[in-house]
Amino acid sequence: MNPMAIKSILPGLILCGILAFSAQALSNLPILKGHFPVGAVMLAILLGTATRQFIPIGTSMEPGIRFAFKRVLRLGVAGLGFSLTFHDIEAVGFRGLLLDTALITGTYFFALALRRWMDLGKDLPWLIATGTAICGxxxxxxxxxxLKAKDEEVAFSVATVTLFGTFSMFLFPLIAHLGGIPVPIYGAWAGSSIHEVAQVIGATMNVSPKALDFATILKLTRVAFLLPVLIFLEILLLKEGQKLISNKTSRAEHFPWFVVGFAALVIVNSVHLISPALTVQLQHVDTWLLALSMAALGLETHLGRVLSVGRSAMLAGFWLWIFVSLWGLALSVVLFGHSFQGI
Structure with a gap:
């Protein structure tokens, strides 16, 4: 990265850093620790969202905010590998892969039904379904x-997916506590059903380390499905007589390489290449990186844009959100229902 690029991202990064430190300080207050244990990650999102709505954010901040939300988040997600070992992944194993496969397949079949039922056009259902099923x-x-959809369809889809994924991030932990959902079931449900990687982390990090582990593995497995999903969409275009637009280069560009980094760090952690003391310190650093990127997520949330989404897109996103939440919970109970304690 050249000096000019670094200079352009500094203002936004500094703002995200201030919000992340503020969130960590607030999360350590006795009143929050004792009565409202929401954690630094969730507080960072709330602070970022409030800042965006009530304080004017200059255009000079935008490059750094986007950098934090995209690049720093990926680094933070990869860093979650320091908290996992092969033994943890084995606990999810084939059942986790089966859960994600059934969830994604069911989502696309439901999107096809919505496409016919609601007359949503050829692209909008697939855009929202992909955001809902894969990674927001x-x-x-x-x-x-x-797909090369209309700009407004892309904007509507992004806003819809962001809105309902955010609902899940706050609603799922509440349901888990009120319903006494077992930790592995909750982790599987959150990891298989919540839209964004960041939202999954926000919904599980403060609930239970085990829930975070389960959810992280399942969510990153969903993210890894992005490449075959893009190929599926290309085949769909061909079957519908449309021109093949994408190519191998564009697919490679969209491959979630941070998943590879996550896997590499799991290997490092599993074979004990670094000391336990250093691992703990790296986990703390990773938590701060995630809080910084969550602050950026909040700063990227324009409530006005989200609320201005078209009615059809909003309804499609709502029904897909309901389907994924219920289908994901049902699959999680069936596949992980033998597991132990409640939250």
């Missing part, structure tokens, strides 16, 4: 590299 707004953009 970034998956919508990746799907559009194949």
């Amino acid at each position: 707004a970034s998956a919508v953009v990746a799907a559009n590299s194949v």
Whole structure:
């Protein structure tokens, strides 16, 4: 990165850093620790969202905010590998892969039904379904590299996916506590059903380390499905008589390489290449990176844009959100229902 690029991202990064430190300080207050244990990650999102709505954010801040939300988040997600070992992944194993496969397949079949029922056009259902099933707004953009939908359809899809994923981030932990959902079931449910990687982390990090582990593995497995999903969309275009738009280069560009970094760090952690003391310190650093990127997520949330989404897109996103939440919970109970304690 050249000096000019570094200079352009510094203002936004500094703002995100201030919000992340503020969130960590607030999370350590006795009143919050004792009565409202929301954690630094969730507080960073709330602070970022409030800042965006009530304080004017200059255009000079935008490059750094986007950098934090995209690059720093990926680094933070990869760093979660320091908290996992092969033994943890084995606990999810084939059942986790089966859960994600059934969830994603079911989502696309439901999107096809919505497409016919609601007359949503040819692209909108697939954009929202991809964002819902894979990894939120970034998956919508990746799907559009194949579909080449109208700009407003992409904007509607991103806003819809962001809105309902945010609902899940706050609603799922509440349901888990009120319903006494067992930790592995909750981790599987959150990891298989919540839209964005960041939202999954926000919904599980403060609930239970085990829930975070389960959810992280399942969510990153969903993210890894992005490449075959893009190929599926290309095949769909061909079957519908449309021109093949994407190519191998564009698919490679959209491959979630941070998943590879996550896997590499799991290997490092599993074979004990670094000392336990250093591992703990790296986990603390990773938590701060995640808080910084969560602050950026909040700063990227324009409530006005989200609320101005078209009615059809909003309804499609709502029904897909309901389907994924219920289908994901049902699959999680069936596949992980033998597991132990409640939250």
